[in-house]
Each structure stands twice: as structure tokens, then as C-alpha cells.
Amino acid sequence: MKSNLGLVFFPAFDWMISPTHPERQERLLYTRDQLLEEGLFDLEQIREYKPQLAEISDLQRVHIGIPAISRLITPAHLVSAGGCITAADSVMSGEVKRSFALVRPPGHHAMRVVHGIRGFCVINIEAIMAAYLRQKYGVRKIAIVDTDVHHGDGTQDIFYHDPDTLYISFHQDGRTLYPGSGFPNEAGSPAALGTNINLPLLPGTGDEGVHRLFDGIIRPILDDFEPEIIINSAGQDNHFSDPLASMSVTAQGYARLADKLKADIAVLEGGYSVEAALPYVNTGIILAMAEMDYSNVIEPDQTGLRRQDDRCNARVDELIRQIGDLWTNRQKLSREALAKCGDTWSRRKNIYYDEEGISEEQVETVHYCKQCNGYLTIQTAAKNTRFGSQSAFIAIVEESTCPVCRQEAYDEALKAKKTAKWQYVFVQDKTKGNIENI
Amino acid sequence: MLLGVDVGGTFTDAVLVNSGMIIKQAKVKTTQEEVLQGILQALDIVLAGSEPSVVSRVVVSSTIVTNALTEGKTEPVFLAVMAGPGMSTKERFPTEPYLADGYVDHRGKIIKSVSVNEKVFAAMSVGKKVAAVSGKFAVRNQKNEQELRIKLKEAGFERIFVGSEISGELNFVRRTNSAYFSAAVYNKFKEFIGQVEDGIRRRGITAQVQILKADGGTIPLAAALEQPVETVFTGPAASVLGIEALDAPAVNAISLDVGGTTTDIAFWSGGFPLLANKGAKIAGYPTAVRAFHMRSIGLGGDSHIRKTAQGFEIGPDRVGPAMAIGGKEPTLSDALIALGCVSFGDVKKAREAMSFLAETDDTVEEIAEKIVLASVTKIEGTIAEMIREWNLQPVYTVNDVIEGTEFVPEKLIGVGGGAPGLIPVLGMKMGLPVEIPAGAMVANAIGAAVSRPTLTATLRVDTTDGYYIIPEAGIREKIQRDFSRSTAEEILSAWLIEQADKWQMKAKNVEVMAYEEFPTIHNYYTTGKIIYLKMQLKPGILHTVTGREVVF
Numbered sequence: 003m004k005s006n007l008g009l010v011f012f013p014a015f016d017w018m019i020s021p022t023h024p025e026r027q028e029r030l031l032y033t034r035d036q037l038l039e040e041g042l043f044d045l046e047q048i049r050e051y052k053p054q055l056a057e058i059s060d061l062q063r064v065h066i067g068i069p070a071i072s073r074l075i076t077p078a079h080l081v082s083a084g085g086c087i088t089a090a091d092s093v094m095s096g097e098v099k100r101s102f103a104l105v106r107p108p109g110h111h112a113m114r115v116v117h118g119i120r121g122f123c124v125i126n127i128e129a130i131m132a133a134y135l136r137q138k139y140g141v142r143k144i145a146i147v148d149t150d151v152h153h154g155d156g157t158q159d160i161f162y163h164d165p166d167t168l169y170i171s172f173h174q175d176g177r178t179l180y181p182g183s184g185f186p187n188e189a190g191s192p193a194a195l196g197t198n199i200n201l202p203l204l205p206g207t208g209d210e211g212v213h214r215l216f217d218g219i220i221r222p223i224l225d226d227f228e229p230e231i232i233i234n235s236a237g238q239d240n241h242f243s244d245p246l247a248s249m250s251v252t253a254q255g256y257a258r259l260a261d262k263l264k265a266d267i268a269v270l271e272g273g274y275s276v277e278a279a280l281p282y283v284n285t286g287i288i289l290a291m292a293e294m295d296y297s298n299v300i301e302p303d304q305t306g307l308r309r310q311d312d313r314c315n316a317r318v319d320e321l322i323r324q325i326g327d328l329w330t331n332r333q334k335l336s337r338e339a340l341a342k343c344g345d346t347w348s349r350r351k352n353i354y355y356d357e358e359g360i361s362e363e364q365v366e367t368v369h370y371c372k373q374c375n376g377y378l379t380i381q382t383a384a385k386n387t388r389f390g391s392q393s394a395f396i397a398i399v400e401e402s403t404c405p406v407c408r409q410e411a412y413d414e415a416l417k418a419k420k421t422a423k424w425q426y427v428f429v430q431d432k433t434k435g436n437i438e439n440i
Numbered sequence: 441m442l443l444g445v446d447v448g449g450t451f452t453d454a455v456l457v458n459s460g461m462i463i464k465q466a467k468v469k470t471t472q473e474e475v476l477q478g479i480l481q482a483l484d485i486v487l488a489g490s491e492p493s494v495v496s497r498v499v500v501s502s503t504i505v506t507n508a509l510t511e512g513k514t515e516p517v518f519l520a521v522m523a524g525p526g527m528s529t530k531e532r533f534p535t536e537p538y539l540a541d542g543y544v545d546h547r548g549k550i551i552k553s554v555s556v557n558e559k560v561f562a563a564m565s566v567g568k569k570v571a572a573v574s575g576k577f578a579v580r581n582q583k584n585e586q587e588l589r590i591k592l593k594e595a596g597f598e599r600i601f602v603g604s605e606i607s608g609e610l611n612f613v614r615r616t617n618s619a620y621f622s623a624a625v626y627n628k629f630k631e632f633i634g635q636v637e638d639g640i641r642r643r644g645i646t647a648q649v650q651i652l653k654a655d656g657g658t659i660p661l662a663a664a665l666e667q668p669v670e671t672v673f674t675g676p677a678a679s680v681l682g683i684e685a686l687d688a689p690a691v692n693a694i695s696l697d698v699g700g701t702t703t704d705i706a707f708w709s710g711g712f713p714l715l716a717n718k719g720a721k722i723a724g725y726p727t728a729v730r731a732f733h734m735r736s737i738g739l740g741g742d743s744h745i746r747k748t749a750q751g752f753e754i755g756p757d758r759v760g761p762a763m764a765i766g767g768k769e770p771t772l773s774d775a776l777i778a779l780g781c782v783s784f785g786d787v788k789k790a791r792e793a794m795s796f797l798a799e800t801d802d803t804v805e806e807i808a809e810k811i812v813l814a815s816v817t818k819i820e821g822t823i824a825e826m827i828r829e830w831n832l833q834p835v836y837t838v839n840d841v842i843e844g845t846e847f848v849p850e851k852l853i854g855v856g857g858g859a860p861g862l863i864p865v866l867g868m869k870m871g872l873p874v875e876i877p878a879g880a881m882v883a884n885a886i887g888a889a890v891s892r893p894t895l896t897a898t899l900r901v902d903t904t905d906g907y908y909i910i911p912e913a914g915i916r917e918k919i920q921r922d923f924s925r926s927t928a929e930e931i932l933s934a935w936l937i938e939q940a941d942k943w944q945m946k947a948k949n950v951e952v953m954a955y956e957e958f959p960t961i962h963n964y965y966t967t968g969k970i971i972y973l974k975m976q977l978k979p980g981i982l983h984t985v986t987g988r989e990v991v992f
Binding site: 011013028050051081277289295 | 524525527532543545547549551610612613614718726833834835836837841842956960961970
């Protein structure tokens with residue numbers, strides 16, 4: 003019998019950032035206990051999978067690590083990325099209807115260029131999975147719906163220029179929470195304008211507001227985009243008991259969201275109320291994804307739950323209108339932006355790595371081409387990394403890059419090498435996951 | 441001397457073992473209607489000429505519980521469950537449960553005390569004499585379960601089984617089902633062991649009588665009454681122990697016990713049979729009953745052979761005996777006899793059986809070979825599934841992933857009547873060497889005779905909340921903050937040894953099966969720790985046995 007849900011459970015009991023850090027060994031201990039006690043692993047609707055180990059090339063389809071991604075990760079990262087790949091395979095092979103990679107360490111704050119750990123993340127496990135889906139199964143249109151309370155700035159960074167990846171994130175307003183980004187005007191670079199959707203919510207927003215937002219704008223956009231695969235970055239820190247954020251979503255709220263979203267693959271992200279929320283939210287999501295009754299999954303202690311303020315819905319309604327306009331007009335807006343910028347489009351970023359105190363300055367340039375997807379160049383310089391100050395020039399191509407662009411990308415890399423301004427000069431082949439040291 | 445008795449589907453075997461040598465053995469037909477009769481018959485054969493006083497221990501392995509449970513010949517049980525919030529309990533238990541209010545959370549905190557709807561309670565308990573009680577997270581706090589037990593006792597139930605006493609491990613559904621099944625077979629089991637003990641005593645044997653459990657350990661009859669469900673599936677367990685006694689493989693191996701009705705497959709590593717990742721399934725319901733990683737498939741010497749469009753289909757129904765020994769329909773044994781793989785019965789009749797199945801101009805040998813190949817292919821498929829299942833052990837740490845638990849067999853071991861014919865063919869197909877140990881014909885009884893007594897218990901410490909709990913013992917004690925692994929081990933092994941003494945089980949070798957320790961953190965400060973410990977009296981065999989071939 004085909005199971006409804008493939009479940010990859012990897013709690014990484016031996017991985018932590020530090021013993022009392024939110025990302026500590028026992029983060030999923032109580033969740034494990036709850037899932038075991040409920041007997042979830044015995045259900046025929048759920049098929050268990052063991053995570054595989056990801057290859058460095060899987061990581062390098064997305065990331066350029068400075069000096070090398072292999073020097074920045076721990077073995078646990080290869081398991082959590084590998085767990086996502088296992089989850090993807092279970093769905094694509096037809097063994098299960100959908101899957102959930104309940105794994106850690108998390109990934110949605112990891113950007114394309116990696117100098118260290120930021121927002122508890124080193125590599126972006128959803129992005130690695132998306133790249134794998136494209137490479138191995140030829141999937142083109144992917145939607146990533148990020149239900150973590152923090153803006154997934156890493157995922158946004160990686161897919162900012164990709165019109166085939168729709169990234170939708172709702173989160174607590176960046177003016178009140180890490181990482182401080184995720185506003186509606188961050189809508190994608192000109193060729194991908196409108197496919198990066200940010201929905202910043204007021205602190206205190208609960209089940210009511212989140213579902214109003216989902217029904218009012220997320221569902222319609224998803225239906226319109228028609229993705230081949232929906233990925234859920236299933237962070238759980240919108241929960242009312244989360245110690246790092248100030249929202250009011252319940253386990254029921256999350257489970258109903260999973261039920262409505264019907265993601266093909268969900269991946270755990272944040273969520274740090276390890277005792278009061280995670281056991282129940284995960285049970286709810288698993289049951290909902292397995293198409294089972296989740297109506298009785300209720301936190302035993304709801305004393306911290308507050309009804310949401312009226313202003314919360316007002317913000318939701320404003321977002322529905324504003325993003326609705328953006329979505330409707332996105333093609334027109336994209337054409338106008340492309341016409342305005344000419345052959346290239348650049349952005350300058352200052353990126354702070356909270357965990358290690360690294361500050362990075364980055365200039366990213368998209369080179370457009372009428373024959374192909376063009377190519378990307380990145381100049382990066384970072385201070386205070388574990389390797390000291392380091393800098394790199396990176397040119398990024400893919401399999402479908404036309405010969406002219408490919409030549410240009412290599413020329414740029416060689417030119418950068420000649421200036422002797424950069425410690426490293428790399429050319430990344432995104433399709434192969436190969437990084438060439440120039 | 442050790443006396444072992446194994447009641448199988450076809451034969452009841454008995455064996456008398458002394459200092460690792462088989463002194464005497466017997467094989468009689470299992471008396472289906474009255475199992476006891478066969479047991480006593482076999483006993484009389486092996487004891488003939490010996491003083492009853494030479495017997496120092498009797499171990500019985502019987503299908504009585506297995507048959508009662510798998511055939512549903514059990515009595516109605518009042519099942520009282522406290523599920524609290526969480527997943528629906530619908531269709532998860534073998535009977536409609538009475539849902540009482542009351543809930544404990546994962547840290548063992550009582551969120552809701554027990555309360556009972558008297559009307560529903562009364563209506564559902566009508567006509568039931570035995571009961572089972574189970575609560576979610578009761579292994580972290582048994583108070584609600586205990587209170588509900590008292591309530592049931594007051595309601596007049598003659599025997600009440602409690603989920604958290606069966607196993608201290610997490611899995612509320614498995615504990616509930618275990619308690620249910622224990623209750624469902626309780627009276628039948630009680631009657632059976634009463635008769636067995638009586639019969640044995642009447643033969644002048646004064647030694648302790650024990651019964652085999654699914655995990656290959658033994659337990660005194662009286663102690664078995666505390667948890668009858670644990671004596672399910674003892675036949676396969678006995679077979680595994682028999683192999684361990686006769687010829688434990690040093691390498692990763694697969695053993696196959698080819699009986700009349702079924703073939704029991706087990707995995708071996710480092711000289712020991714592997715225990716399953718999860719408890720046994722009974723009548724389709726998962727339980728907390730610890731058992732070997734085994735599968736029993738409906739394929740044996742007496743399996744019916746049918747011709748289908750896809751080829752030959754073997755079993756799962758049994759028609760035996762073989763036509764070669766006077767049966768009416770062709771069986772797998774006939775194919776093996778026709779090929780000369782085994783030698784019993786009338787070869788001519790076996791060849792005749794094969795020609796009944798002929799359609800084209802296949803020779804008798806060709807037909808027999810096809811049948812054997814189909815059988816072997818079926819076994820191979822089951823082995824592949826078992827390997828996937830084994831490899832799916834939970835991975836909680838990076839090390840679990842990197843180290844892996846992949847099981848790669850290096851050898852096949854065949855026991856039971858059909859093994860000499862079938863297993864060499866399987867070995868050829870799988871490219872593995874095959875061994876058929878001597879004495880294999882009564883391996884099960886040998887296994888029963890020499891198996892060790894076992895007990896398992898768990899202990900959980902929560903220093904933040906200041907308590908430890910041993911669910912199997914119903915113990916919950918307050919503790920000081922500094923509580924170490926060694927203290928935990930001392931407490932739990934002391935309890936296990938005390939239990940063993942209580943039942944006069946000669947307990948040795950208390951070992952740690954699982955240990956986990958986590959700090960508890962509150963607002964970035966370490967507030968204490970959680971320890972989980974599981975220990976056991978090590979199962980296995982008392983000593984090895986030298987087999988000898990006996991012709992029946």
C-alpha cells in the first residue's frame with residue numbers, strides 16, 4: 003500500500019551550537035518522545051525513512067563556501083541535507099504521497115555565499131533539495147512556503163533571481179525580530195519580480211490572522227503559479243509559547259495550515275519551544291500530512307495563549323491587497339524593471355552573521371542574456387570569520403548557460419584573478435555542483 | 441538435568457539435556473484438542489528409565505497463547521484508556537476502549553486527574569471479568585493508571601493488567617494492546633499452566649517449571665501469569681535458541697527453521713540472534729512484546745502446491761502429510777523427496793504427486809525443481825523485506841547514520857525437517873554457504889531446555905522535577921539533584937536482582953541495553969538532567985549442546 007506520508011526523523015542528538023543554545027542537543031527530544039508515545043511510527047499511513055548523507059556536490063549546486071563549504075559544515079549538516087534528499091526521493095519515486103524531513107540542523111538563513119554560521123544555519127537544506135529535484139527529476143516550477151516566524155532571508159537570497167521558484171514567507175515583522183528583513187518591496191530581481199513574496203505580520207498574530215492570510219493571498223497565488231512541487235519550510239516558532247518570537251499560533255493552527263497547504267515535501271526549520279510546542283506542532287503536522295485526524299492535538303498548557311489584537315487582521319488585509327496588486331501586475335512590473343536596468347542588475351548587501359560576529363559585504367550582479375538565463379557574479383569580503391578576513395570573486399554558470407555567457411563568466415573570473423584583489427576566485431557550475439578554483 | 445518441551449503445530453518435542461549432551465529426546469504428534477496430553481506423552485518417553493529427581497529445571501514452550509490470540513479464541517476484555525489530547529484512538533486497539541478522562545504530559549506532569557463517566561463505564565463493563573488499563577505517558581507517571589486500576593478493582597474485575605507495567609518504553613498504543621492481550625488470554629493461560637504444573641508434579645518432578653517468552657528468555661509459571669502476552673510466539677524463539685545452543689554462527693547469518701507449516705526466519709550477528717527493533721505484532725496489532733527479529737511465512741514441508749498461470753504457488757495453507765507418507769495432495773515435501781533432497785516416505789508416491797502437477801511434457805524432476813525454486817524465491821523475498829526493516833532502525837545521532845546498521849548475511853543455517861532439502865538451494869541462489877547443524881530435528885526443545893531466565897526494566901530520572909520512576913515496578917521515588925549514571929544503574933540492577941530472587945530465577949549478568957542522558961534547559965540555564973536507562977537479565981542460553989542425529 004502506498005503510504006500518505008514519508009517521514010525522515012533525524013533529531014541529531016549529538017549536534018548543538020552550544021549546550022544552552024536554542025539549537026541544542028535535546029531540541030527534538032520531547033518531540034521524539036511524543037511521536038513514539040503516540041505510536042506514529044507504527045501507522046501504515048506513515049512510512050519511515052532513514053536519512054542519507056548528502057554529497058558535497060549536492061551542497062555546491064547551491065552554495066559557494068569560503069574558503070570551501072566542506073570546511074564550514076559539520077557531519078550533521080550532511081545528514082540534514084541528506085534527509086531532505088531522502089524525503090524528495092520518497093515522493094518522486096511514488097512510494098509515498100508526500101514527505102516530511104523532520105531533521106536538524108536547519109537552513110533557511112543560509113545564503114548562497116557562506117562564510118560561517120548565521121541564524122543557526124550553515125547550509126540551506128530546502129534550497130539544496132530544490133536544486134536536487136531539478137537536477138535529478140527535471141522539476142522546473144517549485145514553490146517554497148516558509149511558515150517559520152523568522153524571515154527566510156537565506157532562501158530569498160538564493161532564489162531572488164529565479165522566476166521558476168516562488169518563495170512565499172510569512173513571518174513576524176522584521177522591525178521586531180531577527181533577521182530584520184522580509185518586507186513586501188523585496189520582491190525579486192527584475193527577471194523574477196513578483197516571485198519573492200514577503201508577508202510581514204504584526205507580533206501577536208494568531209491562528210485567525212495566519213489562516214486569513216493563507217486563504218486570502220497564499221492559496222490564490224499558489225493556485226495561479228501552478229508549481230510542480232510545493233515545499234514547506236516548516237518552522238514552528240509562530241507558536242504562542244516560542245521563547246524567541248511573539249506570535250500566537252497554536253498546534254491546531256499549524257496542523258490546519260499543513261492540511262490546507264498540502265505540501266509535497268515539508269522540512270523542519272526553527273521552533274524553540276522544545277517542550278510546550280514542538281511535540282504537539284510536529285504531531286499535528288505529521289497527522290495532517292498523513293491525512294489523519296488531527297483535531298485532538300492540543301497543547302496541554304495553553305495558559306500563554308493570547309487572543310490576537312484587531313490590528314493583526316488589519317495588517318493581514320493590507321498585505322492581501324498590496325501583494326495581490328504586486329502578483330497581478332508582476333509581469334508588467336518585471337518587463338519595466340528589465341527595460342530600466344539594461345544588461346545587468348546589481349545589488350549591494352551587508353550581511354551580518356549573528357552567531358560568529360562576521361560582517362560580510364557583497365555585490366551581486368545578474369548578467370542578462372536573450373539566449374539563456376545569463377550568469378551571476380558575486381564579489382564578497384568578510385571580516386571576523388574563523389579564517390580571519392577573507393574575500394572572493396565568484397562567477398556562476400549552469401548547464402544551460404550559452405557559450406557566449408559561459409565565456410564571459412570565465413573572462414570575468416580571469417580578470418578578477420589578474421587584479422589580485424581577491425583571495426579566492428571561483429567559478430561555480432550550479433548544475434554539476436562543481437566549484438572551480440581559478 | 442534440564443528438561444525442555446516444545447509444543448509445535450505438528451509435533452511436540454521433548455529433550456533431556458545433561459552437561460551439554462542430549463541424553464534423550466522424543467517427538468510425538470501434537471494433540472491439537474488437548475495439548476497437555478502430547479506434552480505428558482513426550483515427557484514420559486524422555487523420562488523413561490530416569491529418576492524424576494534428576495531433572496533440575498523444566499522449560500515449556502507452547503503455542504497455546506499464540507493460537508488463542510491469532511485465532512481470536514479469547515475472552516472479552518474491558519479496556520479502559522486515558523488517551524488525553526493527541527491522535528485519535530479510533531481503530532488502534534483490538535476492542536472498543538472505554539475512554540476515561542485523565543492525562544499526563546511527556547515530562548510526567550499530571551495535566552488532568554482521572555474522572556469516569558459512571559454510566560458509560562457500567563454499560564461497557566457488563567459481562568466482562570478481566571480488564572486492561574492504559575494511559576498515555578503513564579510510563580512517566582503512573583498515578584492516573586493506578587487510580588483507575590483501583591476503580592476497576594472496586595468494580596469487581598478479577599484480574600486487571602496495567603499498560604505501564606508491561607513495558608517502561610514509550611508507545612502508548614503498544615502498551616495498551618499488550619495489556620489487552622494479556623487480559624484476553626489470562627484465564628485460558630492460567631488453566632493451561634495449572635494443568636502443566638499438575639502433570640509434571642504427578643510425574644514426581646519437583647524442579648521449577650518455567651515457560652519460554654517471545655524474547656527467548658524463560659520465566660517461572662507463576663511470574664508468567666503477571667504478563668501472559670509475553671509467552672506469545674515462543675515456538676520461533678525456541679528454534680532460535682536451539683540454533684544458539686547447537687551451532688551459533690560467528691558471522692552475520694540467517695537461520696531458517698523449515699517446519700511442516702511454516703518457515704521461521706531469524707537474523708544473527710556476532711553469535712547472537714537479533715531482537716526486533718519494535719515489539720511483536722499480534723493479530724495485526726502492534727504490541728510492546730519484545731521478540732526476535734523474525735518472520736514466519738506459511739511455507740513448509742506440508743504446504744499445499746497449486747499450479748497457477750504464473751507458475752507454482754506454495755502455501756500458505758497446509759494440507760500434509762506428503763503423499764509420500766500417505767497424504768492426499770502434493771506437498772513441498774513430495775517435491776523434495778522426488779528430487780532426492782530428503783529421504784523419507786515412498787519415493788514412487790512422491791514422484792506420482794509431481795506428475796499430478798504436470799501439464800506440459802516436463803519431467804518429474806523438472807516439476808519438482810520448479811516447485812523448489814518457487815519456494816526458495818518466496819523465502820528470498822521475505823528475507824529482503826526483513827533486511828529493509830532491520831536497516832530502518834532509528835537514527836538519532838550523526839554516528840548512527842555514519843556507522844549504519846546494514847545487515848549483510850554471510851551464511852545460512854537450516855534447521856527443521858524441510859531444511860536439508862530446501863536451504864542448500866536457497867544458499868546457491870543467494871550465493872551463501874549453508875550449514876545444517878546436527879541435532880536440528882529437535883532444536884526447539886533443546887532451545888527451551890537451555891534458555892536463560894530474563895527480566896527487563898527501565899528507569900527514568902528527571903532531576904529537575906526531582907524523581908525517578910521504574911514503571912515495571914510501580915516505583916516512583918523522590919531524589920536529590922546530583923544523580924549519576926552509576927546510581928541509576930545500581931538502583932535498577934538491584935531491583936532486577938530482587939525480582940529474580942523473588943521468583944527463584946538464578947539471575948546473573950545484568951546488562952545495560954540503552955542509556956540516554958540529556959540536560960534540561962530553562963531560559964538558557966541548565967536546570968537538571970533527564971536519564972533513561974534500560975537493563976535486563978541477559979537472555980540467551982545457559983550452555984551449548986552437542987547435537988546428535990536420531991532417526992524417527
